[in-house]
Amino acid sequence: MQFNTELIHSSYDHNEHNRALMPPIYQNSMFAMHEIGEPIPFKYSRLANPTRKTLEDTIAALEQGTHGFAFASGIAGIDVIFRTILRPNDTIVAVSDIYGGSYDLLTQVYAPWSVNVIFADLTQPEKLDEILANHQVKLLWLETPSNPLLRLVDIETLAAKAKAHGAWVGIDNTFATPYLQNPLALGCDIVFHSATKYLGGHSDVLIGVAAVKDENLAKSLNDMLIMAGAIASPMDCWLVLRGIKTLAVRMERHCQNARELALRLQNHPAVEKVFYPALPEHEHHELAKRQMRDFGGVVSIYLKNNSIQAANTVIKNLKMVCMASSLGGVESLVNHSYTQSHSGMSPEVKNSLGIREGLLRFSVGIEHIDDIYADINHALNQTL
Ligand SMILES: Cc1ncc(COP(=O)(O)O)c(C=O)c1O
Incomplete structure (x- = not known):
């Protein structure tokens, strides 16, 4: 099956569900047993639930893995992954321009629990060699393209280096989605998504998903997931299953609109300055062409007037594009990373990463591009 077909037909057999053409929402906590020890597939919904399982199987199929997981939120999923792998005194290396919430989790939860957290700019893969030579790295955590400046790292090269040193490799694939890149096929062990974004696609659900292809790792992750109880609810799983059916057409339009807006x-x-990997002058344009099928739906800009006031002037003058702390829905959004997603970072760290006061990140929706541009153009003009 082609990927676009798989989005609609994989991992669900209506014959197993009273011929219901769409996956039913099994909104129940338990399943009836007829005798002690009966080996029924579902017993208690924290352990497994048929709607969740359909989503978990779907995400495994779309990411070319064998086992999928659905978590109560994206960040709950990242926490389950980190907790499964990391113990006190272990070392994690994470890309430096990581999602702000993941940064907070590592610096405010894992570091105080004696996990050695190293943030590294891995846009030059050789930087990892030095770290691997000096540390026993347990987990390499990637995110590409990154938020909000859309920097890319070379997944295949970095995964090979880390695996040669016995580290696990995980990746936050939220911005790319399985439509644009499949990291398990490039050597990663774990691929994760905040499905709150493009997979759900309609800004109506908070949920995380992941896929792996190592049997033992899958068992450990599942044990942690059900012991910690960070499971996704049946209704939320169903919303993502519905969203996934239109992922290909949505991503196609997100990418098309984003490219046009960037131009x-x-x-x-x-x-x-405009940050968008399709632009030939983007610092990782060649890597993006090689690693991704298209360039994604997020465009970031530096305003000439680099100040919170100017950013606020743009935001206040937008009529259709809404300021909100998320991305990946059908509607266009603007985010002020400095005060929103990356507010947990000190001004020094933000500056070192290029997260300036006059930076705006647009999640380009699937409205007509002329309407999106007209709104943004008018708002930008107010800063002149
Ligand atoms: C790249 C990325 N990873 C993880 C998350 C966390 O996901 P959630 O908000 O669903 O917990 C987000 C949320 O903004 C994100 O953008």
């Missing part, structure tokens, strides 16, 4: 913004007098 138009490049010529705007209020804009100093």
Whole structure:
């Protein structure tokens, strides 16, 4: 099956569910047993639930894995993954421009529990060699393209280096989705998504998913998931199952609109720089062409007037594009990373990562591009 077909037909057999063409929502906590020790597939919904299992099987299939997992939120999923692998005194290496919530989790929860957290700019893969030579790294955690500046790292090269040193390799694939890149096929052990974003696609659910292809790792993750209880609810799983059916057409339009917006913004007098991997001048354009099938739905800009006031002027003058702390839905959104997603970082760390006061990140929706641009153009003009 082609990927677009798989999105609609994989991992669900209506014959197993009273011929219900869409996966039913098994909104129940328990399942009836007829005798002691009866080996029924579902007993208690924290352990397993048929709607969750359909989503877990679907995400495993889409990411070319063998086992899938659905978590109560994206960050709950990242926590389950970290807790499964890391113990006190272990070392994790994470890309430096990681999602703000993952940064907070590592610096405020794992570091105080004596996990050695190393953030590294891995845009030059050789940087990892030095770290691997000096530390017994347990987990390498990647995120590409990164939030909000859309930097890319070379998944295949970094995974090979880490695995040669016996480390696990996990990746946050939220921005790319399985439509654009499949990290398990590039050597990663764990692929994770905040399905709150593109997989759900309609800004109506908070949920995380992951897929792996190592049997033992799958068992450990599942044990942690059900022992910690960070499971996704049946209703939330169903919302993502529904969203996944239209992932291909949505991503196609997100990518098309984002590319067009990036091109138009490049010529705007209020804009100093546009960040979008499709642009030939993007620092990782060649890698993006090699590693991704298209360039994604997020475009970031530096305003010429690099200040919170100017960013706020744009935000206040937008009429359709809404300021919100998320991305990946059908509607266009703007995010002020400095005060929203990355507010947990000190000004020094933000500056070192290029997260400036005058940085705006757009999650480009699937509205008509002329309407998106007209709104943003008008708001940008107010800063001139
Ligand atoms: C790249 C990335 N990873 C993880 C998360 C966390 O996911 P959630 O908000 O679903 O917990 C987010 C949320 O913004 C994100 O953008």
